[in-house]
Amino acid sequence: xxxxxxxxxxxxxxxxxNFYASCERLFRPDLKQRPLVVLSNNDGCIIARCAxxxxxAIPMGAPFHQVKALLKQQxxxxxxxxxxLYGDLSSRVMxxxxxxxxxxEIYSIDxxxxxxxxxxxxxxxxxxxxxxxxxxxQQLGLxxxxxxxxxxxxxxxxxxxxxxxxxxxxxxxxxxxxxxLHILARTPVHEVWGVGRKLAERLQAMNxxxxxxxxxxxxxxxxxxxxxxxxxxxxELNGLACLALDEVQEPKQQIISSRSFGxxxxxxGAMQQAITLYLSRAAEKLRAQQSxxxxxxxFIRSSRFEQKSPFFGDQASLELATxxxxxxxxxxAAMQLLDQVWRQGPAYAKAGIVxxxxxxxxxxxxxxxxxxxxxxxxxxxxxxxxLNQKHRGSVFIARQGKDGDWQMQRRFLSPAYTTxxxxxxxxx
DNA sequence: TCTGGGGTCCTAGGACCC
DNA sequence: TCTGGGGTCCTAGGACCC
Numbered sequence: 001x002x003x004x005x006x007x008x009x010x011x012x013x014x015x016x017x018n019f020y021a022s023c024e025r026l027f028r029p030d031l032k033q034r035p036l037v038v039l040s041n042n043d044g045c046i047i048a049r050c051a052x053x054x055x056x057a058i059p060m061g062a063p064f065h066q067v068k069a070l071l072k073q074q075x076x077x078x079x080x081x082x083x084x085l086y087g088d089l090s091s092r093v094m095x096x097x098x099x100x101x102x103x104x105e106i107y108s109i110d111x112x113x114x115x116x117x118x119x120x121x122x123x124x125x126x127x128x129x130x131x132x133x134x135x136x137x138q139q140l141g142l143x144x145x146x147x148x149x150x151x152x153x154x155x156x157x158x159x160x161x162x163x164x165x166x167x168x169x170x171x172x173x174x175x176x177x178x179x180x181l182h183i184l185a186r187t188p189v190h191e192v193w194g195v196g197r198k199l200a201e202r203l204q205a206m207n208x209x210x211x212x213x214x215x216x217x218x219x220x221x222x223x224x225x226x227x228x229x230x231x232x233x234x235x236e237l238n239g240l241a242c243l244a245l246d247e248v249q250e251p252k253q254q255i256i257s258s259r260s261f262g263x264x265x266x267x268x269g270a271m272q273q274a275i276t277l278y279l280s281r282a283a284e285k286l287r288a289q290q291s292x293x294x295x296x297x298x299f300i301r302s303s304r305f306e307q308k309s310p311f312f313g314d315q316a317s318l319e320l321a322t323x324x325x326x327x328x329x330x331x332x333a334a335m336q337l338l339d340q341v342w343r344q345g346p347a348y349a350k351a352g353i354v355x356x357x358x359x360x361x362x363x364x365x366x367x368x369x370x371x372x373x374x375x376x377x378x379x380x381x382x383x384x385x386x387l388n389q390k391h392r393g394s395v396f397i398a399r400q401g402k403d404g405d406w407q408m409q410r411r412f413l414s415p416a417y418t419t420x421x422x423x424x425x426x427x428x
Numbered sequence: 429t430c431t432g433g434g435g436t437c438c439t440a441g442g443a444c445c446c
Numbered sequence: 447t448c449t450g451g452g453g454t455c456c457t458a459g460g461a462c463c464c
Contacts (some may be wrong), residue, residue: 065429256434258434305430
């Protein structure tokens with residue numbers, strides 16, 4: 001059979017600009033002229049900055065306590081992360097995109113790939129990119145940039161350039177090979193999708209500093225020296241699409257729930273509470289995607305930044321005889337694991353639960369001598385999930401308790417403007 | 429005082445088997 | 447002197463992504 005390479009494909013990557021910062025600003029027009037940053041969970045470090053904040057050279061990832069003085073001096077507005085708000089706005093952005101193009105892959109909370117091949121209204125890809133931009137701006141008030149290319153990697157790169165160089169006005173189409181050279185030559189290799197810090201270091205040692213130099217490398221050699229992933233990246237940079245659009249969201253293969261504590265935990269009872277909460281979150285996600293977990297892992301650790309006492313961390317895991325999504329079963333198993341790893345003494349900074357070895361709830365292959373998961377349990381859990389969906393935190397395992405000093409700090413939290421009736425923005 | 433959280437994929441290496 | 451060889455499966459850890 002003849003092998004044909006489809007060279008006419010094109011992808012767009014739509015990425016919201018400074019997404020979390022833009023979400024916060026949306027409901028606070030009074031902050032339009034002020035720089036704004038968003039903090040990570042527990043108000044730990046800076047994870048989003050608006051354009052003005054970037055100009056002030058506030059570094060991404062900077063620990064909050066280190067830049068606090070600077071933020072105050074520059075009158076920067078500070079927000080704790082508000083995932084209820086970002087998640088809701090994200091799904092509105094995605095719905096809008098789905099109306100604009102038939103094939104959409106939701107890649108992250110603030111990005112989506114669109115397949116543009118074969119859309120007849122897409123004769124001029126650049127104009128279509130502008131159309132996406134204005135539509136999202138008009139309907140949701142959020143700024144986005146659009147990168148277009150014959151492969152996902154080039155669409156990503158185009159998006160990077162569309163953001164970086166203002167003359168593109170937020171849209172760049174790199175479908176034409178001659179337009180690429182210029183941009184690729186000016187893009188540092190570590191900006192290429194799939195090339196992180198370590199890989200960039202090794203490439204630079206081989207005198208590959210730019211995306212163009214990587215594009216001109218030999219894929220077979222890259223495969224041999226590095227991995228199949230980098231070989232694919234080289235092909236993608238040359239306009240050969242190796243990665244397809246993944247429209248369907250596959251169920252997750254593992255579910256993690258972990259948090260740093262608001263205050264250090266030294267007491268086992270408090271740790272049990274925290275673990276029980278994390279476990280309930282994880283089990284809820286597990287049931288939401290109709291899965292069961294066979295493996296449960298737990299980890300606890302002190303702080304890596306603590307100078308005075310040595311770092312301590314440990315983890316343990318176990319396999320369930322019957323895969324389960326019942327919070328009570330999983331919680332009991334988690335308590336067992338905690339007994340295994342618990343050591344009195346260290347000041348714990350973080351703990352977490354990992355559910356893995358997941359399988360579909362439907363059509364489960366049970367072990368010969370293990371009891372099948374009970375239907376009663378499934379109905380009970382479904383009922384709890386329903387109640388909690390309506391009123392978050394209304395039903396929980398008693399061990400979890402109501403409050404604890406360990407709970408995360410969110411001192412600068414904005415209201416849940418779009419997901420709670422009692423917190424709707426007021427117009428006066 | 430104060431340093432995020434949640435994912436995926438790939439590879440290497442050991443265990444085990446024939 | 448000389449210690450098979452190839453395949454599969456599993457896990458841990460690294461690297462990457464947002």
